[in-house]
Amino acid sequence: xxxxxxxxxxxxxxxxxxxxxxxxxxxxxxxxxxxxxxxxxxxxxxxxxxxxxxxxxxxxxxxxxxxxxxxxxxxxxxxxxxxxxxxxxxxxxxxxxxxxxxxxxxxxxxxxxxxxxxxxxxxxxxxxxxxxxxxxxxxxxxxxxxxxxxxxxxxxxxxxxxxxxxxxxxxxxxxxxxxxxxxxxxxxxxxxxxxxxxxxxxxxxxxxxxxxxxxxxxxxxxxxxxxxxxxxxxxxxxxxxxxxxxxxxxxxxxxxxxxxxxxxxxxxxxxxxxxxxxxxxxxxxxxxxxxxxxxxxxxxxxxxxxxxxxxxxxxxxxxxxxxxxxxxxxxxxxxxxxxx
Amino acid sequence: xxxxxxxxxxxxxxxxxxxxxxxxxxxxxxxxxxxxxxxxxxxxxxxxxxxxxxxxxxxxxxxxxxxxxxxxxxxxxxxxxxxxxxxxxxxxxxxxxxxxxxxxxxxxxxxxxxxxxxxxxxxxxxxxxxxxxxxxxxxxxxxxxxxxxxxxxxxxxxxxxxxxxxxxxxxxxxxxxxxxxxxxxxxxxxxxxxxxxxxxxxxxxxxxxxxxxxxxxxxxxxxxxxxxxxxxxxxxxxxxxxxxxxxxxxxxxxxxxxxxxxxxxxxxxxxxxxxxxxxxxxxxxxxxxxxxxxxxxxxxxxxxxxxxxxxxxxxxxxxxxxxxxxxxxxxxxxxxxxxxxxxxxxxxx
Numbered sequence: 001x002x003x004x005x006x007x008x009x010x011x012x013x014x015x016x017x018x019x020x021x022x023x024x025x026x027x028x029x030x031x032x033x034x035x036x037x038x039x040x041x042x043x044x045x046x047x048x049x050x051x052x053x054x055x056x057x058x059x060x061x062x063x064x065x066x067x068x069x070x071x072x073x074x075x076x077x078x079x080x081x082x083x084x085x086x087x088x089x090x091x092x093x094x095x096x097x098x099x100x101x102x103x104x105x106x107x108x109x110x111x112x113x114x115x116x117x118x119x120x121x122x123x124x125x126x127x128x129x130x131x132x133x134x135x136x137x138x139x140x141x142x143x144x145x146x147x148x149x150x151x152x153x154x155x156x157x158x159x160x161x162x163x164x165x166x167x168x169x170x171x172x173x174x175x176x177x178x179x180x181x182x183x184x185x186x187x188x189x190x191x192x193x194x195x196x197x198x199x200x201x202x203x204x205x206x207x208x209x210x211x212x213x214x215x216x217x218x219x220x221x222x223x224x225x226x227x228x229x230x231x232x233x234x235x236x237x238x239x240x241x242x243x244x245x246x247x248x249x250x251x252x253x254x255x256x257x258x259x260x261x262x263x264x265x266x267x268x269x270x271x272x273x274x275x276x277x278x279x280x281x282x283x284x285x286x287x288x289x290x291x292x293x294x295x296x297x298x299x300x301x302x303x304x305x306x307x308x309x310x311x312x313x314x315x316x317x318x319x320x321x322x323x324x325x326x327x328x329x330x331x332x333x334x335x336x337x338x339x340x
Numbered sequence: 341x342x343x344x345x346x347x348x349x350x351x352x353x354x355x356x357x358x359x360x361x362x363x364x365x366x367x368x369x370x371x372x373x374x375x376x377x378x379x380x381x382x383x384x385x386x387x388x389x390x391x392x393x394x395x396x397x398x399x400x401x402x403x404x405x406x407x408x409x410x411x412x413x414x415x416x417x418x419x420x421x422x423x424x425x426x427x428x429x430x431x432x433x434x435x436x437x438x439x440x441x442x443x444x445x446x447x448x449x450x451x452x453x454x455x456x457x458x459x460x461x462x463x464x465x466x467x468x469x470x471x472x473x474x475x476x477x478x479x480x481x482x483x484x485x486x487x488x489x490x491x492x493x494x495x496x497x498x499x500x501x502x503x504x505x506x507x508x509x510x511x512x513x514x515x516x517x518x519x520x521x522x523x524x525x526x527x528x529x530x531x532x533x534x535x536x537x538x539x540x541x542x543x544x545x546x547x548x549x550x551x552x553x554x555x556x557x558x559x560x561x562x563x564x565x566x567x568x569x570x571x572x573x574x575x576x577x578x579x580x581x582x583x584x585x586x587x588x589x590x591x592x593x594x595x596x597x598x599x600x601x602x603x604x605x606x607x608x609x610x611x612x613x614x615x616x617x618x619x620x621x622x623x624x625x626x627x628x629x630x631x632x633x634x635x636x637x638x639x640x641x642x643x644x645x646x647x648x649x650x651x652x653x654x655x656x657x658x659x660x661x662x663x664x665x666x667x668x669x670x671x672x673x674x675x676x677x678x679x680x681x682x683x684x685x686x687x688x689x
Contacts, residue, residue: 085471131652135659138609140410140471144596145651152645159641259641263592267479280472312486312587319480326468326476 456568
């Protein structure tokens with residue numbers, strides 16, 4: 001009796017210990033797994049409730065509708081990983097978008113306007129980064145200046161929306177590469193490409209590891225001889241460049257530039273990054289988590305439009321979800337700190 | 341003179357005075373105040389009246405920032421309290437009755453108080469980072485306001501409610517009395533009791549002040565409740581001014597302007613020492629700047645560029661690197677001046 005029982009308890013113990021080792025080794029992965037679980041729950045729940053939720057058309061639309069947010073979230077992930085925050089991305093997106101529309105309407109070719117958007121976004125990011133790094137301005141205030149500047153500049157470019165008729169820019173938003181019922185637009189490909197590049201950079205390059213090191217402890221990173229200043233500034237430039245790309249995606253998606261686009265989108269991006277499991281204190285998180293966060297964000301919006309409920313619920317539910325994730329993170333961080 | 345320049349309020353006040361002087365030179369009618377039917381009118385009076393909501397929010401923000409926190413939800417709280425108050429008046433049988441307005445006021449402010457308690461709970465009890473804890477309400481709050489107004493912009497006519505923002509008492513705008521009352525109450529509580537010092541202690545080093553026996557948790561909690569309460573009052577003022585509950589536009593970006601006012605006033609975002617007088621000066625500076633931008637003919641949509649320039653200049657002036665550079669320049673000027681005189685005396689002899 002005892003001999004047969006022993007291996008069983010032994011295996012159970014082994015499982016338990018293996019589980020706890022896994023947990024302690026991959027504690028920073030847990031919030032991302034939680035986000036993934038919520039996403040799956042959302043999909044399954046909606047499928048059971050509506051019956052026709054998980055369709056190729058629906059899932060394809062999810063990526064199409066949120067590609068600009070996904071690009072923003074990737075840039076935001078870099079900044080948050082270094083322990084900073086970038087409030088300027090929504091305004092920068094609107095600014096580059098309207099700038100592109102204006103330049104196109106004045107006869108510049110898309111070959112010129114698209115690089116201008118990316119450089120414009122990067123320039124605002126560079127300004128924020130320099131303020132943060134060299135003038136020791138808090139990221140919140142520095143990027144707030146970026147927010148005001150870009151929003152104001154958007155209105156300087158034009159007070160009204162400008163329609164885009166350029167075939168190259170419109171191609172990004174209106175083309176559908178179809179595979180059966182599935183489809184993907186060039187903006188969606190662009191967004192996934194950005195995610196893939198960011199994931200590779202963060203996971204396998206020296207720069208990526210420096211980002212994590214700076215976010216974990218700037219002091220230690222400096223003592224280790226890492227290029228803290230350069231890394232932090234590049235993180236903000238990446239965020240700005242991503243905001244420029246998001247401007248391209250949004251302009252292509254909506255077919256127009258409008259100076260009021262993206263009011264509050266910086267907060268949507270931050271929320272998506274946090275839901276995806278990146279810690280706001282920096283040093284822990286994954287770009288793929290941000291992808292999951294954006295999908296959760298988009299799925300909630302789709303569910304709400306399926307329910308025919310008012311859009312006001314979107315904001316409330318996003319707020320509640322954000323809260324849940326913060327509390328989950330809080331518990332995880334408290335645990336891993338205790339373990340140390 | 342040196343004492344005057346090194347006073348922490350010197351630069352904020354100098355900026356405000358310079359701004360007013362600039363306006364007065366460009367358009368002399370800026371400083372003229374006329375009396376019409378025993379009520380004062382003029383650009384300066386308008387600035388005093390229109391700054392009231394920002395003043396309330398910025399006072400709350402000062403206390404929160406002093407505890408090393410930040411409150412992003414004030415705009416959303418404004419939207420909620422305005423929506424609640426106007427919906428109560430709208431659905432009541434008699435919008436003109438004083439009783440209705442009183443109930444609307446009390447309920448609107450109470451809801452804001454509850455939201456402040458919520459923020460305080462997240463930050464002080466659960467220990468969540470302030471920027472994220474208040475981000476939750478910033479996102480959800482406007483959704484709540486939209487639910488209350490059912491997605492519409494509720495417009496109301498009610499003379500007593502309209503009086504709050506546009507009425508006059510003994511020749512001065514009533515809104516001014518509200519902001520002065522708020523300044524006095526906050527200043528008395530924070531400066532005539534030990535609370536202000538304790539708040540600074542918590543802001544400078546939460547752990548040390550806790551070990552020293554300061555109830556830091558309660559102080560942080562109270563800061564967010566105060567901020568919520570004042571934001572609720574600001575929401576009432578704002579909605580009374582336009583007599584409409586617009587869930588999307590009410591208090592949009594006010595949290596950013598309030599933070600800017602606090603920083604302009606000389607309070608550091610790092611927490612600790614705070615100055616209420618500085619915040620008051622900061623609010624007036626922002627409101628005067630708004631009026632100036634409007635006068636210069638910059639479309640209000642483009643005004644953020646000017647604000648961005650101001651923010652950048654202010655943070656550069658405050659930044660340690662610029663201080664170091666300035667000190668170096670002054671030092672080298674002094675030494676070169678001294679060597680200059682010695683060489684001259686040498687040649688003379």
